[in-house]
Amino acid sequence: MEIALRPGWRLTLRTLPWGWTATALLLAGLLALPVLTVPLGALAPAGPAWTHVVETLLPRYFGNTLYLLLASGALALVIGAGTAWLVTMCEFPGRRHLRWALALPLAVPAYMAAYVYAAMGDVTGPLQKLLRAVLPGNADAVYYWNLMRIEVVAVIFALVLYPYVYLPCRALLASRAGRTLEAARMLGRGHFAVFRTIGLPLARPAMAGGLALVLMEVINDYGAVKYYGVQTFTTGIFRAWFTLGDLDTAVRLAGILMLVVFTLLVAERWQRGSARYAASGAGAQATPYPLRGAGAWLAALCCTLPVLLGFLIPVLQLIAWTVQTAPAVVDAAFLRLTLNSLGLAAAAGVLAVAVALVLGYACRLDPTRITRGATRLAVLGYSVPGAVIAVGMLTITLSVDRGLGGTTTLWLTGTLGALIAAYVVRFMAVAYLPVDAGLERIGPRLTEASRMLGARPWRTLWRIELPLLKGTLVAAATLVVIDVLKELPLTLILRPFNFDTLATRAFQLASDEQVAQSAPAALLVIACATAVVLLLHSSVDRGSHREP
Amino acid sequence: MSSMPRWFALAAAVLLGACGAPEAPPAGEVNVYSHRHYEADQQLYDRFTERTGIRVNVITASADELITRLENEGAASPADLLITVDAGRLHRAKERGLLQPIESATLQASVPEHLRDRDRQWWGLTQRARVLVYDRERVDPAELSTYEALTDEVWQGRLLVRSSENVYNQSMLASLIAHDGEEAAEAWARGIVANMARPPSGGDTDQVKAVAAGVGDVAIANTYYVARLVESADPEERRIAERLAVFFPNQQGRGTHINVSGAGVTRHAPNRDHAIALLEFFTTPDSQALFAELNQEYPVNPDVPWSATLRGWGEFKADTLDLTRLGELNDAAVRVFDRAGWR
Numbered sequence: 001m002e003i004a005l006r007p008g009w010r011l012t013l014r015t016l017p018w019g020w021t022a023t024a025l026l027l028a029g030l031l032a033l034p035v036l037t038v039p040l041g042a043l044a045p046a047g048p049a050w051t052h053v054v055e056t057l058l059p060r061y062f063g064n065t066l067y068l069l070l071a072s073g074a075l076a077l078v079i080g081a082g083t084a085w086l087v088t089m090c091e092f093p094g095r096r097h098l099r100w101a102l103a104l105p106l107a108v109p110a111y112m113a114a115y116v117y118a119a120m121g122d123v124t125g126p127l128q129k130l131l132r133a134v135l136p137g138n139a140d141a142v143y144y145w146n147l148m149r150i151e152v153v154a155v156i157f158a159l160v161l162y163p164y165v166y167l168p169c170r171a172l173l174a175s176r177a178g179r180t181l182e183a184a185r186m187l188g189r190g191h192f193a194v195f196r197t198i199g200l201p202l203a204r205p206a207m208a209g210g211l212a213l214v215l216m217e218v219i220n221d222y223g224a225v226k227y228y229g230v231q232t233f234t235t236g237i238f239r240a241w242f243t244l245g246d247l248d249t250a251v252r253l254a255g256i257l258m259l260v261v262f263t264l265l266v267a268e269r270w271q272r273g274s275a276r277y278a279a280s281g282a283g284a285q286a287t288p289y290p291l292r293g294a295g296a297w298l299a300a301l302c303c304t305l306p307v308l309l310g311f312l313i314p315v316l317q318l319i320a321w322t323v324q325t326a327p328a329v330v331d332a333a334f335l336r337l338t339l340n341s342l343g344l345a346a347a348a349g350v351l352a353v354a355v356a357l358v359l360g361y362a363c364r365l366d367p368t369r370i371t372r373g374a375t376r377l378a379v380l381g382y383s384v385p386g387a388v389i390a391v392g393m394l395t396i397t398l399s400v401d402r403g404l405g406g407t408t409t410l411w412l413t414g415t416l417g418a419l420i421a422a423y424v425v426r427f428m429a430v431a432y433l434p435v436d437a438g439l440e441r442i443g444p445r446l447t448e449a450s451r452m453l454g455a456r457p458w459r460t461l462w463r464i465e466l467p468l469l470k471g472t473l474v475a476a477a478t479l480v481v482i483d484v485l486k487e488l489p490l491t492l493i494l495r496p497f498n499f500d501t502l503a504t505r506a507f508q509l510a511s512d513e514q515v516a517q518s519a520p521a522a523l524l525v526i527a528c529a530t531a532v533v534l535l536l537h538s539s540v541d542r543g544s545h546r547e548p
Numbered sequence: 549m550s551s552m553p554r555w556f557a558l559a560a561a562v563l564l565g566a567c568g569a570p571e572a573p574p575a576g577e578v579n580v581y582s583h584r585h586y587e588a589d590q591q592l593y594d595r596f597t598e599r600t601g602i603r604v605n606v607i608t609a610s611a612d613e614l615i616t617r618l619e620n621e622g623a624a625s626p627a628d629l630l631i632t633v634d635a636g637r638l639h640r641a642k643e644r645g646l647l648q649p650i651e652s653a654t655l656q657a658s659v660p661e662h663l664r665d666r667d668r669q670w671w672g673l674t675q676r677a678r679v680l681v682y683d684r685e686r687v688d689p690a691e692l693s694t695y696e697a698l699t700d701e702v703w704q705g706r707l708l709v710r711s712s713e714n715v716y717n718q719s720m721l722a723s724l725i726a727h728d729g730e731e732a733a734e735a736w737a738r739g740i741v742a743n744m745a746r747p748p749s750g751g752d753t754d755q756v757k758a759v760a761a762g763v764g765d766v767a768i769a770n771t772y773y774v775a776r777l778v779e780s781a782d783p784e785e786r787r788i789a790e791r792l793a794v795f796f797p798n799q800q801g802r803g804t805h806i807n808v809s810g811a812g813v814t815r816h817a818p819n820r821d822h823a824i825a826l827l828e829f830f831t832t833p834d835s836q837a838l839f840a841e842l843n844q845e846y847p848v849n850p851d852v853p854w855s856a857t858l859r860g861w862g863e864f865k866a867d868t869l870d871l872t873r874l875g876e877l878n879d880a881a882v883r884v885f886d887r888a889g890w891r
Contacts, residue, residue, distance in 0.1 A: 118750060227751070229711045229891050495607065512586065514776075
C-alpha cells in the first residue's frame with residue numbers, strides 16, 4: 001500500500017484530512033476578518049495626522065512601549081519561573097499553600113491594581129494615614145511620593161501577569177521534567193547547576209509561551225497606562241483614531257503593533273526549534289528538596305511577596321472600600337451583573353477552546369505552511385487593542401445586516417452573539433497557545449499509530465487526544481474565562497443596550513474618579529476570577545498528582 | 549474523575565441564567581448613547597419612565613467611541629439621543645451629520661443661548677467650570693489672576709494638571725486658541741509644561757489631592773470634582789478639602805472657562821418624539837436640581853438654585869464664548885498639546 005511505502009509519517013497523514021484543513025482555514029479566516037478589516041479598509045496613503053504623530057509622538061510611543069515590554073517581561077519571567085521552581089523543587093514553610101496562592105494575581109485586572117495602588121498612596125490613602133498615625137506629632141503632615149510613573153506601571157504589570165509564566169512552568173516541572181532534575185541532583189550536581197544546565201533549557205518552552213502572553217497583555221493595556229499618563233502605542237491608537245479623528249493613522253499604529261506581536265509569536269515558535277519532548281505520561285512528581293534555616297525562610301518570603309503585592313493588598317483595600325461604600329452602591333442589579341459577566345465568560349471560554357482545538361488539530365494532521373500561517377492569522381486578535389477589534393467587528397456585523405436587507409433592523413449588531421464572537425477573536429491566542437503546546441507534548445506517536453491502524457481523524461481525536469488533553473483544555477478555557485471577566489474596551493463598545501458587566505460597572509465608576517464606589521464591582525470581578533483560578537488549580541492538580 | 553462534564557454543566561447553567569428570557573416589549577422606549585455615568589442620571593431615567601411609561605435603554609461609553617459607533621451604524625442605528633460631557637464632542641457629532649435640529653419651545657426657554665448649538669442640534673444640560681484649586685497656606689489668592697498668568701516664572705514647579713488626552717483640557721486650550729490665537733496658545737502650553745510640578749498623570753481629583761499633598765500649589769480642575777471632595781463620605785477627603793480653596797480665573801476679563809455636558813437627537817432616531825421628551829425632561833427645574841444636588845454640576849436652567857457647596861464658592865463671571873468654537877478648534881488644540889510636549 002501507498003502508506004507503507006512512504007518513509008515520512010507526515011505524508012501518510014496528509015492523505016485524508018482535507019476536511020479538517022478546510023474547516024481550519026475557514027475558521028482562521030473568520031477570526032482574522034475583524035482584525036484585518038481595519039487595516040484592509042484603509043490601505044490608503046498616510047492620514048492627515050500621520051506626520052504630526054511621527055514628529056511629535058512616535059519616539060515616545062516606542063520608548064514607553066519598549067520600556068514596559070522589557071521591564072514587565074523580565075520581572076514577570078523572574079518572578080514566575082523563580083517561584084515555580086521553588087514551590088515544585090524545594091520544601092519550605094508554607095509551600096503547599098503558596099503553590100496555589102501564587103496563581104491568584106491572575107484574577108486581578110491590571111487597571112484595577114493600578115487604580116488601587118494610586119489611591120492607596122495618595123494623600124487620603126491608607127499609607128499616609130498610617131504614617132500620620134504612627135509618627136508622633138504629625139497629625140497634619142503630608143508625605144509625597146509620586147507613584148504614578150512608568151516604573152510603577154511596569155511593576156504592577158509584572159505583579160498581576162507573572163502567573164502566565166508561573167502556571168506553565170510549574171506544570172512542566174511537576175511532570176516529567178521534575179524527575180529528570182531529581183535524577184541529576186541524585187547524581188551529585190549542585191542545586192544551582194541543576195537549575196541552570198537542565199531546569200532552564202527544559203522549562204524554556206513553558207517560559208517563552210507564558211512570556212509571550214505577558215507581553216501581549218502589556219501591549220494591550222489601556223486603562224492603567226492611560227490613568228498613569230504613560231503614552232504607549234495603544235493610547236496612541238485611541239488618540240489618533242478617536243481624538244484626532246484619523247482612522248488611517250490609527251491603523252498604521254495598529255499595524256506596527258501587530259508586527260511587533262507577530263515577531264513575538266514567531267520568536268516563541270522559533271525558540272522551541274526542532275526540540276521535541278515526548279511526554280511519558282503523568283508520572284510521580286519529584287520529591288522536593290528540603291531547604292533549611294535562612295534559605296527556607298528566604299524561599300517562603302520570595303513566594304509570599306508576589307501574592308501579597310499582586311493579590312492580597314489590592315483585595316484587602318477593595319474590601320475596605322466596599323465596607324465603606326457598599327450600602328450606597330450595591331443593589332439587586334449586582335446579581336444580574338455577576339450573571340452577565342459569568343455567562344459571557346463561560347460562553348466565550350467554551351467556544352474559544354473548541355475553535356482552538358480544531359485549529360491545532362488541523363495543523364497536526366496537515367502541518368503545512370498554509371495551515372500554520374492560517375493559525376498565525378487566527379491568533380492575531382490578541383495583539384490588537386480591544387477597541388480596534390470592536391470596531392472591526394461592528395463593520396462586519398453591519399455589512400452582514402445590510403446584506404440581509406436590514407436598513408432598520410439589526411440582526412447581528414449589538415447582540416450578545418456578536419460580543420461573544422468578538423471575545424473569541426480577541427482571546428484566540430490565550431486558548432490556542434496552551435492547546436497547541438498540549439498537542440505537542442502528547443507527541444505525534446500515538447496519533448500516528450491510531451491513524452495507521454485506520455482510525456479517522458475525528459475518532460482519533462475523540463479517543464486519543466481528548467482524554468490526554470482534558471486538563472489542558474480546561475486550563476485554556478479557564479484562561480479565556482478570566483480574560484473575558486476582566487475585559488473592558490471591547491465590552492464597552494459592543495454590548496447590547498442595558499447590558500452591563502461587573503467590569504464595565506467598576507470601570508465607569510473608577511474612570512469617573514469614584515474609586516471607592518467602584519470597589520464592590522471590582523471585588524466581585526476578582527472574586528469570580530479567583531474562583532475560576534482555583535478551579536483551574538484543582539483540575540491541574542487532579543490531572544497530575546496528589547500532594548503527598 | 550472527569551472535570552469536563554462538570555465544567556460544561558456549570559458553563560451552561562450560568563449561560564442560561566445570563567441570557568434568560570427576554571423581557572416583555574414596553575409601550576414605548578428611547579435609546580440613549582451616553583458618556584455620562586453618574587448616579588444622578590440613572591435616577592432621572594427612572595423618574596422619566598415612571599412619569600411617561602417610556603422605557604430608557606442606555607449604552608455608556610466614551611463619546612469618541614459612541615460617535616464612531618453612530619457613524620458605522622448609519623441609518624440603521626437604534627440610538628435616539630447622544631449625551632456627552634463636552635461641547636466639543638457634540639460639535640463633532642453635528643459636523644459628521646449624526647444629529648438633527650429640534651424645534652422645541654421648552655428647550656429654547658430653559659437652555660440659554662450660549663449653552664446650545666446655534667442650529668439647535670445639541671443642547672447643554674449641565675455646566676462645569678474649569679477652575680484653579682490652591683492651598684490656602686502656601687498661596688495668596690491675590691497672586692492668582694488668569695489662566696495666562698500661570699506661565700509666569702513664579703509658578704515654576706508648582707502647577708498640577710492632568711494629561712492632554714483629557715477632553716476638558718482640550719476644550720480649555722481650544723478656548724485659549726479662540727481668545728488669544730494659536731501661536732499664543734502654544735506658547736502658553738509650553739509655559740504650563742515648564743511650570744508643571746510633575747508629568748501629568750491621574751484625573752482631576754488626583755491633581756487636587758496632590759495640592760493637598762504638597763506636590764504642587766495650584767491645580768487646574770473641574771468644579772464638581774472639588775465639590776465631591778468637600779462632600780465626601782471619607783473623613784480624610786473632607787479634611788484635605790478644608791486646606792484647599794477654589795479660584796475662578798479671568799474674572800477681570802472674559803470670565804472663567806466653562807463647558808457643558810449636553811445632548812442631541814440623532815439623525816436617524818427611530819423614537820424621535822420620545823428623545824425630545826427626554827431632552828425636555830432633563831431641562832425641567834426638578835431634573836436640573838437633581839443634577840445640581842447629586843452631581844455638583846451647575847444647572848443650565850438659570851431659575852434652578854445651585855448646590856450648597858457651589859453657592860459657597862460664590863457667583864462668578866463665566867466665559868460666554870460660543871461653545872461651538874471648542875469643537876471647531878479641538879483638532880488644533882490636540883496638535884498644540886503634542887507640539888508643546890504636554891503628555
